[in-house]
Amino acid sequence: MPRNDLPAILAALAGATIWGLVWLPLGRLTELGVTGLWTTFLVFILIGGAGLVPVVISNRRGRCPLALGPALLLIIFGGLTNLLFFVALTETTVVRALMLFYLSPVWNLIGGWLIGKSRITPRKLLMVGLALTGAFILLGFHRAASPNWNGGDTCALLSGLAFALSVVGLQLSPNTPSWALTVIHWLGAALTALIGIILLNPPGPDWSQLRHWLPLLLFFAVGMQGAASFSILFSLTKLEGYRVNILMLLEIVVGALSFALWSGKTVAGHEWLGIALIITASLFDNIHQGRTTTADLGN
Secondary structure, eight states: OOGGGHHHHHHHHHHHHHHHTTHHHHHHHHHTTOOHHHHHHHHHHHHHHHHHHHHHHHHHTTSSOOOHHHHHHIIIIIHHHHHHHHHHHHHSOHHHHHHHHTOHHHHHHHHHHHTTSOOOOHHHHHHHHHHHHHHHHHHTGGGTSOOOOOHHHHHHHHHHHHHHHHHHHHHTOTTSOHHHHHHHHHHHHHHHHHHHHHHHOOOOOOGGGHHHHHHHHHIIIIIIIIHHHHHHHHHHHHSOHHHHHHHTTHHHHHHHHHHHHHHOOOOOHHHHHHHHHHHHHHHHHHHHHHHHHHHHHHO
16 A cells, blocks of 8 residues: 555545444434434535535636536435435434445446446346345345335435436536535535425424534534545545545444444344445445556556
């Protein structure tokens, strides 16, 4: 490992660790009456609104070109990614939310095949088979009984799909700085949550108790979401994307272990097996992408 890669590797691991712990402040905010759509809106309007000013200034100076189509993909599907994942963490177990979100190899394969960017090969079928087997075991299908499926599981699954679609927006914006794309992603999450608030009219936070939950919300927004996003962004500017994706798998381990330690509930053996299979599928997917990229660079 080159020594100059170490800061980027540590940044990716730090970001993964932070994201593996986001369920903790989310749970506390829920106890304080700030839940679901309201949490998502307040968190991302804070950091997205703060980041909008430099995006506008950079755009006017010609340093931050923004194309409407890719920006809309990021706003819509990037926003849904965060919104659905936050809801999932409050409606299902941390382990199930993380693992159903991380079925990304399946969505990547299907999406690439639909737009003609990838072929179905035996290796890819093996990867998808491992991921789906892990998901089925995690959900309890191995017991030959109906899985204990809930709305949070659906949100986690759809969050992973929305993330795969938002990646298209990233790929179509090669000339836009990554930090600006991150801000657009945040604003998309805030806008999506705001639309949900208007349509569904969920109970709002107790504004009279603002002094009790606002410090935690600010820490969650800036100290966790903002810090994790820019840590990962820094690592992506220094390392190949597939290496960052592999390092990000630490989020699953941190989430599962922290939930077990905090709640006093053990992670069941079949859940660990499901986790192992999905991680293996992700490793196959990312390592193959890394080899493909290296081969392309050598041609």
